[in-house]
Amino acid sequence: MNFPAFPAQAWDGRLRNRAQRIQRAAPLASGRQVAPERIVALLEAVLEPGDRLCIEGNNQKQADFLARALVQTDPARVRDLHLVQSVLALPEHVDVIERGQVSRIDFSFSGPQAGRLARLVENGKITIGAIHTYLELFARYFVDLTPQVALVAAQAADREGNLYTGANTEDTPAIVEATAFKGGIVIAQVNEIVDRLPRVDIPADWVDFTVAAPTPHYIEPLFTRDPALISETQVLTAMIAIKGLYAEYGIRRLNHGIGFDTAAIELLLPTYAADLGLKGKICTHWALNPHPTLIPAIEAGFVQSVHSFGSEVGMERYVSARPDVFFIGADGNMRSNRAFCQAAGHYACDLFIGSTLQIDLDGNSSTATRGRIAGFGGAPNMGADARGRRHASPAWLRAGREARAGKAMPRGQKLVAQIVETFREHMEPAFVERLDAWDLAESAGMDLPPVMIYGDDLTHIITEEGIAHLLLCRTADEREQAIRGVAGYTPVGMGRDRRAVENLRDRGIIRRPEDLGIDPRLATRDLLAARNIKELVHCSGGLYDPPKKFRNW
Amino acid sequence: MSTRRMSYFEAAARARAAGLVDAGSLVEFCPPERRRTSPHLARLDAPVAFDDGLLAARATLGGHPVLLAAQEGKFNGGAVGEVHGAKICGLLRRAWAERPAAVLLLVDSGGVRLHEANAGLIAISEIMRGVLAVQAAGVPVLALVGGSCGAFGGMGIVTRLCDAVIMSEEGRLGLSGPEVIETVKGVGEFDARDRSLVWRVTGGKLRRALGEATALVEDDVAAFRAAALDCLQQARRASADLAALQAAQAALEARHANYPAARDGLEIWRAMGLADAERLPMLDAQEFNRRLAALDTERVQ
Numbered sequence: 001m002n003f004p005a006f007p008a009q010a011w012d013g014r015l016r017n018r019a020q021r022i023q024r025a026a027p028l029a030s031g032r033q034v035a036p037e038r039i040v041a042l043l044e045a046v047l048e049p050g051d052r053l054c055i056e057g058n059n060q061k062q063a064d065f066l067a068r069a070l071v072q073t074d075p076a077r078v079r080d081l082h083l084v085q086s087v088l089a090l091p092e093h094v095d096v097i098e099r100g101q102v103s104r105i106d107f108s109f110s111g112p113q114a115g116r117l118a119r120l121v122e123n124g125k126i127t128i129g130a131i132h133t134y135l136e137l138f139a140r141y142f143v144d145l146t147p148q149v150a151l152v153a154a155q156a157a158d159r160e161g162n163l164y165t166g167a168n169t170e171d172t173p174a175i176v177e178a179t180a181f182k183g184g185i186v187i188a189q190v191n192e193i194v195d196r197l198p199r200v201d202i203p204a205d206w207v208d209f210t211v212a213a214p215t216p217h218y219i220e221p222l223f224t225r226d227p228a229l230i231s232e233t234q235v236l237t238a239m240i241a242i243k244g245l246y247a248e249y250g251i252r253r254l255n256h257g258i259g260f261d262t263a264a265i266e267l268l269l270p271t272y273a274a275d276l277g278l279k280g281k282i283c284t285h286w287a288l289n290p291h292p293t294l295i296p297a298i299e300a301g302f303v304q305s306v307h308s309f310g311s312e313v314g315m316e317r318y319v320s321a322r323p324d325v326f327f328i329g330a331d332g333n334m335r336s337n338r339a340f341c342q343a344a345g346h347y348a349c350d351l352f353i354g355s356t357l358q359i360d361l362d363g364n365s366s367t368a369t370r371g372r373i374a375g376f377g378g379a380p381n382m383g384a385d386a387r388g389r390r391h392a393s394p395a396w397l398r399a400g401r402e403a404r405a406g407k408a409m410p411r412g413q414k415l416v417a418q419i420v421e422t423f424r425e426h427m428e429p430a431f432v433e434r435l436d437a438w439d440l441a442e443s444a445g446m447d448l449p450p451v452m453i454y455g456d457d458l459t460h461i462i463t464e465e466g467i468a469h470l471l472l473c474r475t476a477d478e479r480e481q482a483i484r485g486v487a488g489y490t491p492v493g494m495g496r497d498r499r500a501v502e503n504l505r506d507r508g509i510i511r512r513p514e515d516l517g518i519d520p521r522l523a524t525r526d527l528l529a530a531r532n533i534k535e536l537v538h539c540s541g542g543l544y545d546p547p548k549k550f551r552n553w
Numbered sequence: 554m555s556t557r558r559m560s561y562f563e564a565a566a567r568a569r570a571a572g573l574v575d576a577g578s579l580v581e582f583c584p585p586e587r588r589r590t591s592p593h594l595a596r597l598d599a600p601v602a603f604d605d606g607l608l609a610a611r612a613t614l615g616g617h618p619v620l621l622a623a624q625e626g627k628f629n630g631g632a633v634g635e636v637h638g639a640k641i642c643g644l645l646r647r648a649w650a651e652r653p654a655a656v657l658l659l660v661d662s663g664g665v666r667l668h669e670a671n672a673g674l675i676a677i678s679e680i681m682r683g684v685l686a687v688q689a690a691g692v693p694v695l696a697l698v699g700g701s702c703g704a705f706g707g708m709g710i711v712t713r714l715c716d717a718v719i720m721s722e723e724g725r726l727g728l729s730g731p732e733v734i735e736t737v738k739g740v741g742e743f744d745a746r747d748r749s750l751v752w753r754v755t756g757g758k759l760r761r762a763l764g765e766a767t768a769l770v771e772d773d774v775a776a777f778r779a780a781a782l783d784c785l786q787q788a789r790r791a792s793a794d795l796a797a798l799q800a801a802q803a804a805l806e807a808r809h810a811n812y813p814a815a816r817d818g819l820e821i822w823r824a825m826g827l828a829d830a831e832r833l834p835m836l837d838a839q840e841f842n843r844r845l846a847a848l849d850t851e852r853v854q
Contacts, residue, residue: 525560525563526558526559526560531560531563534835537835538835538837542835548749551748551749552748552749552751552752553722553749553752553753553756553834553835
């Protein structure tokens with residue numbers, strides 16, 4: 001074969017650049033170990049203007065020591081950074097933008113810093129590349145957003161630089177793999193340096209530097225819901241979900257959101273669902289963090305398997321003591337993995353159910369509100385039909401049959417449900433004609449309104465008024481009336497066509513509690529398998545060790 | 554429902570009262586439809602309740618006639634205002650006249666209602682006098698403490714006048730509430746946001762260990778009923794003669810001498826010789842009572 005003659009070129013630019021960085025940093029380290037007081041200088045030596053930088057952090061663990069160090073670097077040397085990371089959760093993540101060291105960000109979620117971020121965007125201080133889902137951002141790490149430098153967090157390192165990330169492994173493997181194999185630099189903060197790790201989660205030759213942080217990395221107990229705060233309306237919607245959706249479709253593989261609505265479902269499994277004879281028939285396999293509110297269902301034998309995105313503070317001992325259920329290493333501790341669990345939630349679950357702030361007449365839902373740029377983390381991947389899925393299950397097949405009646409090619413569909421009270425906090429209606437997301441898109445100059453779950457992926461809405469089977473609707477108008485029909489006394493609900501809604505009810509598209517044989521008067525908190533955190537501890541046989549802020553003993 | 558049980562802590566006053574007494578026996582005095590609301594709250598444009606946060610009723614308990622008052626903690630923290638207090642006083646007068654088997658006070662109150670402080674304070678003193686009069690007439694008065702507001706301020710004093718005090722761990726008993734102590738003496742004296750500390754100091758387990766509560770039960774309406782029935786059958790009346798008062802005084806002095814610097818329930822439990830003090834809050838009422846009883850037995854020997 002005759003190739004055209006290409007000009008000779010070097011193919012190892014990245015590797016040579018990497019070697020230069022390591023060379024600059026070497027005098028500041030002792031082998032792979034860096035003393036905490038030299039970390040600012042090390043970051044200044046390693047980082048170059050224009051670098052894509054990932055500061056590890058999710059809504060759970062945070063490389064907080066390294067984030068604080070970054071804010072102390074010289075803005076004349078460390079500048080023009082492009083942050084590519086899951087969350088902007090810590091004040092330091094936004095401080096470094098305010099200090100003018102960052103020119104662009106690509107991220108997934110910014111919960112606590114959403115207001116500050118929106119102001120920075122409005123003032124032109126920062127350009128947002130895009131707001132991704134977690135899985136989407138990880139995917140771009142391996143295509144066009146590969147970090148030059150990654151600052152990660154681990155539980156412990158050994159003298160050679162192997163990392164133990166333990167139960168809170170979370171995003172670390174995805175970040176480190178993308179960075180280390182494309183000529184990047186990986187710097188890990190660890191809570192301690194030990195002689196022997198319980199196990200190796202990240203091998204030493206993927207890690208360039210380790211630093212023992214003066215304080216352990218922060219972990220937010222984000223998935224702990226105190227059962228004492230579950231309302232009786234939420235008990236009712238949980239009963240509707242169990243009888244009208246889980247039992248109806250025989251849903252065994254699922255993912256739950258993190259709200260009180262779904263915590264109520266978890267706590268009703270050993271009581272209400274067990275009384276309905278559903279043990280072993282629903283909720284056996286989960287993609288879910290170790291929610292404390294799942295303990296009673298696990299103890300009752302409902303749950304066969306749980307794979308987790310991350311861990312949960314206080315659940316470590318309990319999880320380790322239930323190796324048949326959770327994913328446990330040979331060392332006896334859980335390993336989480338956000339990327340794999342997101343994939344599991346997307347492809348291997350038949351149902352996602354979660355909550356939102358607003359739903360419009362097409363069934364689009366969003367938690368975006370004006371003046372806050374927050375993103376949705378993993379929810380859009382959980383709450384979307386997996387178009388690439390090819391394996392069948394009874395629930396998936398039935399949903400596909402219902403949604404595609406009359407079409408020639410049979411296909412399955414994922415069940416995606418939103419569970420909301422018709423009025424949320426401060427009497428704000430959950431149902432609206434127009435999502436606030438439109439205003440936010442306009443004010444922040446976004447390409448698209450930030451929608452968490454698109455209406456065409458949404459199959460069910462559950463409120464205290466009943467359940468709407470949107471996938472049974474045949475026209476846009478029917479769908480709108482089905483949504484209005486469960487919107488109660490909100491303006492959207494009051495605007496319903498009564499005859500159309502009664503017709504939908506006759507056809508079983510809307511089912512009221514009484515249609516399902518549920519007496520709302522029996523929806524009391526006494527149905528919850530645990531009514532407070534202490535009962536969860538009892539239920540766990542004393543293995544669950546809740547954080548102090550959840551204790552009253 | 555096999556697993557259903559009614560939390561006393563979470564139940565509203567009417568649900569507690571109805572679950573406590575014999576089914577269907579409850580007859581309310583001045584029920585909500587009479588709309589005896591607080592004139593003071595109305596003047597301040599504050600929300601009122603048709604029963605002013607108090608249920609007063611007659612009922613039977615194990616077939617015995619009883620009179621009962623139940624405070625609604627969800628209305629103004631169960632605080633005692635003029636109408637609220639008058640309903641309790643009226644009930645006590647009726648008890649003095651009718652001599653039922655017992656009077657049950659389902660206390661759930663932070664004390665006097667600040668919006669009507671003078672009327673509330675007078676009401677508290679009248680309730681105290683009423684309790685003493687009823688007791689002098691030979692009718693036992695039982696306090697039940699297991700609601701979210703506990704028994705504080707004037708209602709804390711009233712509770713301690715009673716012949717028996719039935720508590721759950723969740724119930725709290727004290728004079729000044731945690732927030733009041735913190736406000737007056739500073740967070741260094743008492744951190745009201747340290748929920749764990751608050752319950753270790755004011756909660757039912759320490760109160761039982763110190764003898765201020767006569768029974769510790771689970772947070773369960775049925776358990777409160779069983780304990781109240783038990784009190785009724787034993788018909789134990791705290792004597793108010795000189796010897797009894799002197800004994801009470803001596804006990805208080807001994808307690809002060811035994812735990813002079815204790816700042817936490819944990820220290821008292823340790824000083825009492827209860828093993829594994831840190832684990833005591835996790836024990837259920839039955840196991841806690843068993844360990845406490847074992848301790849008393851040791852002491853007697």
